[in-house]
Amino acid sequence: MSAPIAFDIIVIGAGPAGQKAAVQGAKAGKRVALIERERGIGGSCVYRGTIPSKTLRESALQLDRLKRAGGAFEFSLKPDTQISTLLGRLEDVVKTHDDFMSKQLRRNGIALFHGRARFVSDRIVEMQAVDGAVQQFTAGCIVIATGSRPGNPSDIPVDHEHILDSDSLLSMIYLPRSLAIIGGGVIGCEYASIFALLGVHVTLIDRAPAPLQFMDQELVRQFIESFEQQGGHYLGSRTVKEVRWDGAAHVVTTLGDGVAIKSEKLLVALGRQANVEDLNLGAAGLMVTIKGTLAVNQYCQTEVPHIYAVGDMVGAPALASKAMEQGRRAVRHALNMPVGDAASTIPLGIYTIPEMASIGLDEKAAKERYREPLIGRAKFEEVARAQISGSGHGLLKMIADPAGERLLGVQIVGDQATELVHVGQSALQQGATIESFIDNVFNFPTYAEAYRVAALDILGQAAKRQTAAAA
Ligand SMILES: Cc1cc2nc3c(=O)[nH]c(=O)nc-3n(C[C@H](O)[C@H](O)[C@H](O)COP(=O)(O)OP(=O)(O)OC[C@H]3O[C@@H](n4cnc5c(N)ncnc54)[C@H](O)[C@@H]3O)c2cc1C
Numbered sequence: 001m002s003a004p005i006a007f008d009i010i011v012i013g014a015g016p017a018g019q020k021a022a023v024q025g026a027k028a029g030k031r032v033a034l035i036e037r038e039r040g041i042g043g044s045c046v047y048r049g050t051i052p053s054k055t056l057r058e059s060a061l062q063l064d065r066l067k068r069a070g071g072a073f074e075f076s077l078k079p080d081t082q083i084s085t086l087l088g089r090l091e092d093v094v095k096t097h098d099d100f101m102s103k104q105l106r107r108n109g110i111a112l113f114h115g116r117a118r119f120v121s122d123r124i125v126e127m128q129a130v131d132g133a134v135q136q137f138t139a140g141c142i143v144i145a146t147g148s149r150p151g152n153p154s155d156i157p158v159d160h161e162h163i164l165d166s167d168s169l170l171s172m173i174y175l176p177r178s179l180a181i182i183g184g185g186v187i188g189c190e191y192a193s194i195f196a197l198l199g200v201h202v203t204l205i206d207r208a209p210a211p212l213q214f215m216d217q218e219l220v221r222q223f224i225e226s227f228e229q230q231g232g233h234y235l236g237s238r239t240v241k242e243v244r245w246d247g248a249a250h251v252v253t254t255l256g257d258g259v260a261i262k263s264e265k266l267l268v269a270l271g272r273q274a275n276v277e278d279l280n281l282g283a284a285g286l287m288v289t290i291k292g293t294l295a296v297n298q299y300c301q302t303e304v305p306h307i308y309a310v311g312d313m314v315g316a317p318a319l320a321s322k323a324m325e326q327g328r329r330a331v332r333h334a335l336n337m338p339v340g341d342a343a344s345t346i347p348l349g350i351y352t353i354p355e356m357a358s359i360g361l362d363e364k365a366a367k368e369r370y371r372e373p374l375i376g377r378a379k380f381e382e383v384a385r386a387q388i389s390g391s392g393h394g395l396l397k398m399i400a401d402p403a404g405e406r407l408l409g410v411q412i413v414g415d416q417a418t419e420l421v422h423v424g425q426s427a428l429q430q431g432a433t434i435e436s437f438i439d440n441v442f443n444f445p446t447y448a449e450a451y452r453v454a455a456l457d458i459l460g461q462a463a464k465r466q467t468a469a470a471a
């Protein structure tokens with residue numbers, strides 16, 4: 001075998017985390033090798049995750065708008081609608097993304113290699129290409145960004161035809177008449193609401209009483225209400241005893257209480273598992289944690305200081321935005337460049353229908369820390385833009401300190417929530433006062449006006465509190 005090719009930085013995996021790590025290294029003038037086992041670049045984000053699911057969601061929303069605007073005509077999807085029809089734009093979206101990323105890698109002089117990478121030692125990585133050719137690389141800094149895949153339990157026979165996971169769900173040819181989903185986390189809830197809006201009979205099952213346990217439950221209740229209005233069913237506090245394909249037309253999911261749910265397809269959405277098995281981590285002196293991830297410090301440095309691990313493979317939250325930021329930070333740290341404070345408040349955006357978003361403290365966390373925080377609410381019914389768009393219910397919650405002076409967090413459910421949350425994010429970063437939302441003029445009509453309504457609610461409550469204290 002030829003001698004290892006020397007680079008300054010080797011990045012393994014070209015998903016969002018690996019791409020940003022590679023670009024940061026190249027921008028700092030370093031020679032970077034990026035190794036990706038698949039033909040395309042972009043990782044699960046582009047091919048099996050964020051982008052396909054959000055493209056399907058967009059089609060569902062467009063159909064829903066047509067239905068609501070129609071009024072004068074009957075509108076329904078054909079019973080044999082092919083999923084590919086609903087994902088029509090996906091190919092273009094993926095191609096545009098791929099072209100853009102490839103150009104960015106070329107422009108920055110990043111050497112892209114296609115093959116499966118594994119460690120030979122803590123400084124040597126070996127790559128096997130699809131044609132079997134083996135090449136070694138060496139570098140003073142190595143970034144592992146190999147992402148994650150669905151973590152399917154061994155007792156559920158995922159066959160990718162009738163019993164699917166998030167990697168295989170969109171390979172269904174036809175829109176099913178019924179879909180059961182095990183797991184009311186982000187993936188389960190997003191797909192549940194998309195398919196329900198498309199007219200599929202959806203049953204969402206979780207062991208917890210309500211889905212999305214980490215979100216403000218007032219928001220989650222609005223989501224469930226809307227999901228049930230679309231014909232969906234949520235079955236909480238349920239365990240799954242057995243899942244089987246009946247060999248004819250249905251998947252039968254038997255719950256702990258004996259209830260059997262028959263559905264044409266079943267989606268298993270029970271969390272993610274880091275891609276570590278191929279890497280031969282022991283050769284680099286690394287061991288995985290009990291959760292199957294790599295332990296890292298705040299700079300994403302592993303216990304071997306020149307090896308960094310970023311993105312999904314270091315564990316929750318599994319977000320493309322977090323993955324990119326970790327890639328960039330890790331390389332800056334490795335190169336002794338200023339890293340800045342870790343973004344203490346990463347926004348969370350959940351693309352359910354209606355969407356949900358969160359930044360900073362929610363009501364529960366604020367009560368634990370401040371005992372009596374003030375909570376301002378703006379119902380979307382009070383906001384002209386939401387009335388005009390006919391987008392239904394929504395709620396923006398603003399969390400403030402007990403004096404009603406400082407913003408601590410924002411939680412939103414409703415149309416545009418994942419965009420609106422960034423107003424709260426920048427206000428939080430600047431330490432904005434609640435009053436500043438009144439002093440500033442907002443465009444009219446906009447959803448952002450909800451911030452003003454919620455701020456007025458807080459100031460009203462603060463004034464009452466002051467009067468009561470003075471009495
Ligand atoms: C259905 C779904 C919807 C999602 N929606 C959102 C969303 O709306 N917003 C959001 O922020 N996040 C979303 N996510 C999460 C997001 O996709 C991930 O957090 C993100 O892709 C993680 O990026 P990553 O770079 O860590 O890993 P990945 O994107 O998984 O990329 C890892 C790359 O490493 C490669 N690789 C693995 N092993 C090797 C090896 N040995 N050698 C070479 N290459 C290797 C893989 O082929 C892959 O290309 C969603 C995920 C799913 C599944």
Ligand SMILES: NC(=O)c1ccc[n+]([C@@H]2O[C@H](COP(=O)([O-])OP(=O)(O)OC[C@H]3O[C@@H](n4cnc5c(N)ncnc54)[C@H](O)[C@@H]3O)[C@@H](O)[C@H]2O)c1
Pocket residue numbers: 182183184185186187188190205206207208211212213238239240269270271272316317318319320349350351
């Ligand atoms: N918009 C976004 O940012 C976005 C979108 C999709 C996915 N993601 C990421 O992908 C990751 C994985 O998502 P996920 O939804 O697969 O997992 P998850 O960990 O978010 O949720 C898993 C759910 O399954 C339930 N569960 C676990 N075991 C169970 C059992 N035996 N029976 C019944 N219910 C059970 C849990 O209570 C939980 O609600 C998340 O970390 C998420 O951040 C993000």
